[in-house]
Amino acid sequence: MKFTCNTEALYEACINVSRAISNKTNIPVLEGVLFKTTEQGLSLTGYDLDLGIFTTIEAMIIEDGEIVLEAKIISEILRCLEDDKVSFETDSRNVCRITSGVSIYNINGMGTEEYPELPYTYGENDIILNQKVFGDMIRQTVFAVSLDDARVAHRGVKFEISHGDIKAIALDGYRFAMRHEMIDYKGEDISFIVPAKSLNEITKFVTDDDGMISLSPDEKYMRVGINGYNIVSRLLDGDFMDYKRIIPTDFETEVHIKSSLLLDKLQSMAILADDRIKSPVRCTFKDDELFFNINSKNGEADTKMDVEMTGAEIEIGFNIRYLSDAVRASDGDKIKMCLSSPIKPVVIKPLEGDSYFYLVLPVRFRN
Amino acid sequence: MKFTCNTEALYEACINVSRAISNKTNIPVLEGVLFKTTEQGLSLTGYDLDLGIFTTIEAMIIEDGEIVLEAKIISEILRCLEDDKVSFETDSRNVCRITSGVSIYNINGMGTEEYPELPYTYGENDIILNQKVFGDMIRQTVFAVSLDDARVAHRGVKFEISHGDIKAIALDGYRFAMRHEMIDYKGEDISFIVPAKSLNEITKFVTDDDGMISLSPDEKYMRVGINGYNIVSRLLDGDFMDYKRIIPTDFETEVHIKSSLLLDKLQSMAILADDRIKSPVRCTFKDDELFFNINSKNGEADTKMDVEMTGAEIEIGFNIRYLSDAVRASDGDKIKMCLSSPIKPVVIKPLEGDSYFYLVLPVRFRN
Known part of the structure; x- marks a missing residue:
């Protein structure tokens, strides 16, 4: 792999995909960011098996390839570089040579063979709404999710979409929170439960501008498209209390x-x-x-x-x-x-x- | 004890003297702030046996007395009060009634019998210097003190005053830091070692204005007078390396x-x-x-x-x-x-x- 790109754009992408990286993993390769050349440029991925974040940035690709680099080290290096261009070059032993201005790093990377494939959801009926509205829906409900491991479904926010009305619902046995909003959605009625942890990460991608966010849920996963990032979260399974009877x-x-x-x-x-x-x-x-x-x-x-x-x-x-x-x-x-x-x-x-x-x-x- | 005073002034004094309060103490009374009426007004004291901080603020004293109130609770109450006046009144069971605007607190306090006396140093030759200069002397040396418990004297900064020259010196066996300054001091040559922990607290009292600070060391303690506060620190004993031979x-x-x-x-x-x-x-x-x-x-x-x-x-x-x-x-x-x-x-x-x-x-x- 060999490419050159803008230092700041790479740093920002690296920090953002790293949000999905847990430092509690036992799988070394998951402590790293996956760098991969693609037809669109350079893709970066962070993944902890529950939540994955990936994006693609512009890069001049000289040689195709892929490598995993430890998230913390690579982010710190990119933050310290003084030049606005940076070049990466890997060798057969997964050593990655990073050059920028007068600085040269030779970092020990990891092979990508053991890096798990991200589940990718192609939605038939993507749900599109304003990102600030979605951010508010999360903020106004997620505090009420249960912290009790016994009732897994209640550790997330349930989204229900029916007749163009999207509801976010959270409850923990002592309190109940609901926020709803009318949206332009013509698909089938649908409901799914997103873990609070994923929602808290998704809100970090919400900016103040009027951009949209897309949600593509399937049976087990949801892909979220926001500001050039794809966030894939596992969904929660199990019974969610029928809240209508408690109102x-x-x-x-x-x-x-x-x-x-x-x-x-x-x-x-x-x-x-x-x-x-x-x-x-x-x-x-x-x-x-x-x-x-x-x-x-x-x-x-x-x-x-x-x-x-x-x-x-x-x-x-x-x-x-x-x-x-x-x-x-x-x-x-x-x-x-x-x-x-x-x-x-x-x-x-x-x-x-x-x-x-x-x-x-x-x-x-x-x- | 019964008094009325300005809420904000009392809050500020309470927060400042609380800096001397350790939450690791086994002596319950030392987790509190000592409130005491005096001829000058209301005095507040925090003390952890190594470092003590006291000050006196203006108050309308209606009845003399003293009480110890838990530092954390009393600070939080003062922070929350909406009215600019607050009144304290204690009863014989050490319950303190705090009234301010529409709010009333009845707090369980502690008797002052077990509160230890602060050692107070009256200097014959007080050392007077600009507080910003003293703050710089600390900042520019204290990072180099030893963290090794075995060499107690090196856990502090040594001050040496000779012929109007004040030197601050710290060393830990791997590095050495010295800062000096000429001051207007006519007293005898003197040297003393102040624990790093005390110095770090003293710097928090240094403001940006051109005020002075007074140091009154004796054999075992030093009193510092700064911006209306008196800070009493235990001094360190033991051999301090003769730094002159390593330069x-x-x-x-x-x-x-x-x-x-x-x-x-x-x-x-x-x-x-x-x-x-x-x-x-x-x-x-x-x-x-x-x-x-x-x-x-x-x-x-x-x-x-x-x-x-x-x-x-x-x-x-x-x-x-x-x-x-x-x-x-x-x-x-x-x-x-x-x-x-x-x-x-x-x-x-x-x-x-x-x-x-x-x-x-x-x-x-x-x-």
């Missing part, structure tokens, strides 16, 4: 509340929590005020804030982190909280419309 | 070299080091060029840069980190390197004068 419809109390102030107040209560997962905050909604109280081995704290409420007064306990996560993921200055009783979940929605929907189970108090 | 005087080669480029080049070689402590870089000074080479299990690399040199050509090996540390600590765009042989230390100095002086031992190659 409550009747409420006693509706509260409009300023998100940022609510988050500050919850944070100021969390200071005294013994263990933030388990120390609940007591919330009392009464006469257009929300009173907070927490009581733990560290002491006790009270504060309050103004809200706009209709309906009955109510006292209800929450896991501070679960409630904060939902409020933080909400768009807009204000949110709507819908409550029915101290033992029924609270629903958090936008003031208008139904673009997102969160449900958080309350925590019961002993007294 | 070479004759050199074969003098090189003027651009510091930032040298650092970049060393960094670009370090990528291939197996273990950055031990993989040396080979430096060849020849015909106004400096050639770099490294060879490790990862591969081999070469690069070069222009220098200005006088004297004989020389090939010498260095620990990349030791050489980089010294170059990074140097002031000015360019430094002067003085070399005599592949087995004798290199000396790094400013182009003019002798404000700093570094010595790094070479690494011998096997071949």
Whole structure:
């Protein structure tokens, strides 16, 4: 293999495909980036058997070939090079000579025989949507996925597409998050579950511009095309809870509340929590005020804030982190909280419309 | 104890004295900040038996008293308060009621009976110098202190004051760093060794303004007065190497070299080091060029840069980190390197004068 290309473009591609590389692998070749000459230029691949990322950049190919180079070392070398052109040349012993300006590196690479083939999905009905919208769908749901290994399907976000409506859904038994969006999609109804880990990597490829993202799911994998990169993720299998039956419809109390102030107040209560997962905050909604109280081995704290409420007064306990996560993921200055009783979940929605929907189970108090 | 004061001033003081608090202590009371009313206002203290920090802030004292409050909790509470005034009130069971705006905290505090007395040094001949200069003296030497527990004295920076000249000296057996400065000091000649850990904390109190710092050392402790804070550090005992005998005087080669480029080049070689402590870089000074080479299990690399040199050509090996540390600590765009042989230390100095002086031992190659 022998090629010359732009140093910065190669560095950027190398860093991006390396996001798929795990340093926990037992397969040495998977600690590297696969460099391969193709008709389109130079392709780079990173893969950890669950997630693969590949791209192709412009290069002057002098001799075809392929090699695997350790991701960390090759990225650091490319970052340090001073010249804007870099040349790679491999020999029969997989030594790769990298020359750029006055610098020369001779790196021990690895053969590509053991590098596994990436599963590649050709979608019949690609799902195309705005990349920022897709990024928001992930951000607004992925925090609620389960961390419990026992329920594999719940470790991902379920996407459901029906009649041009795409829904993202995540739940972990204590809370539920849903975000939906209308898109231009004429294909068959489809649903698939993407691991949270893959989604978190995909969001790193989302830029601020108005570009599109394509999703091509099949039975086992999904390919995502975004800004010149192809990301292939394994999909999750198994039963996903039928969320429709947990959505409550009747409420006693509706509260409009300023998100940022609510988050500050919850944070100021969390200071005294013994263990933030388990120390609940007591919330009392009464006469257009929300009173907070927490009581733990560290002491006790009270504060309050103004809200706009209709309906009955109510006292209800929450896991501070679960409630904060939902409020933080909400768009807009204000949110709507819908409550029915101290033992029924609270629903958090936008003031208008139904673009997102969160449900958080309350925590019961002993007294 | 009962007082009211400005929330932000109390938060800042609390964060600053907390720098002396270790979370590795077995003495619960040392995990807290000591609050104490005094004639001057409210004093706050943090102490870990090696380093103590205290300050006094303005407060409206309503009732005298003292209490210890857990550093982390009290800092977080003060950070979250929305009102610019805060009141503290303690009861006989060491519960501290903190009220500010609509928020009320009742925190379990600790009694002060077991809080150890800080050793306080009243200097007869306080050493007064510009705080930025003192900050530079620390920064330019502290990296070279020994991490070896066996030679306790070398875990600190030695300060020597003689005839108005203050020297800071650190060494670890592989390198030596010295910085000196003329100051207005009429006291007796004195020397003392301050632990690196204390110096690193002291530098956090150095601001960009032209204020002064006072050092009051005695046999066992030093008190530092800076920007309203008093910092008391234990001093180190034991033999400090007589550095004067290791300073070479004759050199074969003098090189003027651009510091930032040298650092970049060393960094670009370090990528291939197996273990950055031990993989040396080979430096060849020849015909106004400096050639770099490294060879490790990862591969081999070469690069070069222009220098200005006088004297004989020389090939010498260095620990990349030791050489980089010294170059990074140097002031000015360019430094002067003085070399005599592949087995004798290199000396790094400013182009003019002798404000700093570094010595790094070479690494011998096997071949």
